[in-house]
Amino acid sequence: MxxxxxxxxxxxxxxxxxxxxxxxxxxxxxxxxxxxxxxxxxxxxxxxxxxxxxxxxxxxxxxxxxxxxxxxxxxxxxxxxxxxxxxxxxxxxxxxxxxxxxxxxxxxxxxxxxxxxxxxxxxxxxxxxxxxxxxxxxxxxxxxIADPGMRYRGDIAAAATMINEPLRRWRTVGTDLLAPLGARVPIDVWGIGTPALAERDWPGVHAQGDVPGPQLWQDVARRRVFLHTARWTSLGLSLLEAMFLGMPVVAVASTMAPLVVPAEAGVVSADVETLASALEGFVSDPSAARAAGKAARDFAVAHFxxxxxxxxxxxxxxxxxx
Structure with a gap:
């Protein structure tokens, strides 16, 4: 021993x-x-x-x-x-x-x-x-997780999300929500298997492929808001990483997400229209996005x-x- x-x-x-x-x-x-x-x-x-x-x-x-x-x-x-x-x-x-x-x-x-x-x-x-x-x-x-640092820039008026194998895992990770949400704001999607999303030809949804960090963090943090679509997964590390980066969050209200995204850090809802409106709100209001992103980072640093x-x-x- x-x-x-x-x-x-x-x-x-x-x-x-x-x-x-x-x-x-x-x-x-x-x-x-x-x-x-x-x-x-x-x-x-x-x-x-x-x-x-x-x-x-x-x-x-x-x-x-x-x-x-x-x-x-x-x-x-x-x-x-x-x-x-x-x-x-x-x-x-x-x-x-x-x-x-x-x-x-x-x-x-x-x-x-x-x-x-x-x-x-x-x-x-x-x-x-x-x-x-x-x-x-x-x-x-x-x-x-190791703190990647405050990297949020938010200079690109779009949402970012990270989903591995979005077509195979489909409703479990909320891939089906990308189409109605992408019709309201542009969504860039990173992760394993994301190029296959091109088959769907959804307006506003852009596959970015599997990019390793820290390049991934730099790219994601340029987007205005982070979108978390999962319906039934454990607490995704990508959500926590986005919060550490200083990004505001819009998340589906399922599993652990409602308990780790405080109200000042973003919007958590089970209503797709509410999620879409929240994305539009952050994309159109950079100052509100920065304030929510700071709250998200503060919470992540304190708890994770x-x-x-x-x-x-x-x-x-x-x-x-x-």
Whole structure:
């Protein structure tokens, strides 16, 4: 077992942005890699994470592991097969639940609901409330991201949004809302798979492709307002990034969004006409947009800092490893 303070943590590379925040801590992060480099062994995927290192799946049995950070149900079996240790029995483990429950909003039973030996760590209060967690111990550790800085310029009178795979995920991420909203204000859309939006030929909706940060942040922050269309996802890091950049927000009132966009930072509504009017209002009033953007940034810095995220995780890691 590692010395107190620095622990050896086994975690799969599942969600890149969340993982980037986790590996910014002081621990040693063991990232499984296999020959296929498939979902069970992606490794680092070229990421520059100094505290993390790839470990071949067939060598994990030789590694000292203080805590397993599970993110998918199948990783329970993978851990036992690759390390020879049972999560929650032979080695401490936690399960990070990144998603809102599906397919049912309130009646979905969590895969670990019958286990009391592996705590479930939700990333939002909404998710913990809506999942049926059974007898699993639960807690919430809110997202944290490295502050990209106040970059808002708002010199382009358009809305920006970030949606990965908009056609495949469709109503879940609110892609269908782009057409009626784009008819009122121009909307630039960044993300994986966004060039396919050209097939729809929606007036006012312009696909910008998958652009890496910090160039992405520079481009997005030139738009007057940020649009968050998701109906049923967990709290999107793109929304938090936009708030950190100092952008005013117009968001669909679903899942956690109403609780992280204060009234002074933008408009949250379930009415499409209200969303469209809010977009028009910010696009036509740069001073109001700047004021709301400042409030958005202040809230994000206060609630979603990387330092707070790492402190919360350090407390949990120490509790689990005692």
């Amino acid at each position: 590692s010395s107190v303070g620095q622990r050896a943590l086994l975690a799969w590379h599942v969600h890149g942005s969340w993982m980037q925040a986790l590996v910014a801590g002081e621990h040693r992060y063991l990232i499984p890699v296999n020959a296929a480099k498939d979902a069970d062994g992606r490794g680092l995927l070229g990421r520059d994470w100094p505290q993390a290192r790839e470990v071949d799946a067939d060598r994990l049995r030789d590694e000292d592991i203080d805590l397993v950070i599970l993110q998918r149900p199948e990783e329970i079996e993978l851990t036992e097969r690759w390390t020879g240790r049972r999560p929650g029995v032979d080695v401490p483990a936690v399960f990070v639940e990144h998603n809102a429950p599906r397919p049912l909003a309130v009646d979905s039973v969590h895969p670990l609901a019958e286990r009391s030996d592996i705590p479930v760590v939700h990333v939002t209060d909404f998710n913990r409330l809506m999942w049926d967690n059974g007898k699993a111990p639960t807690m919430v550790i809110d997202h944290g 800092s990387l330092d707070r995220f790492l402190r919360d995780w350090d407390r949990l890691i120490d509790d689990c490893c005692r």
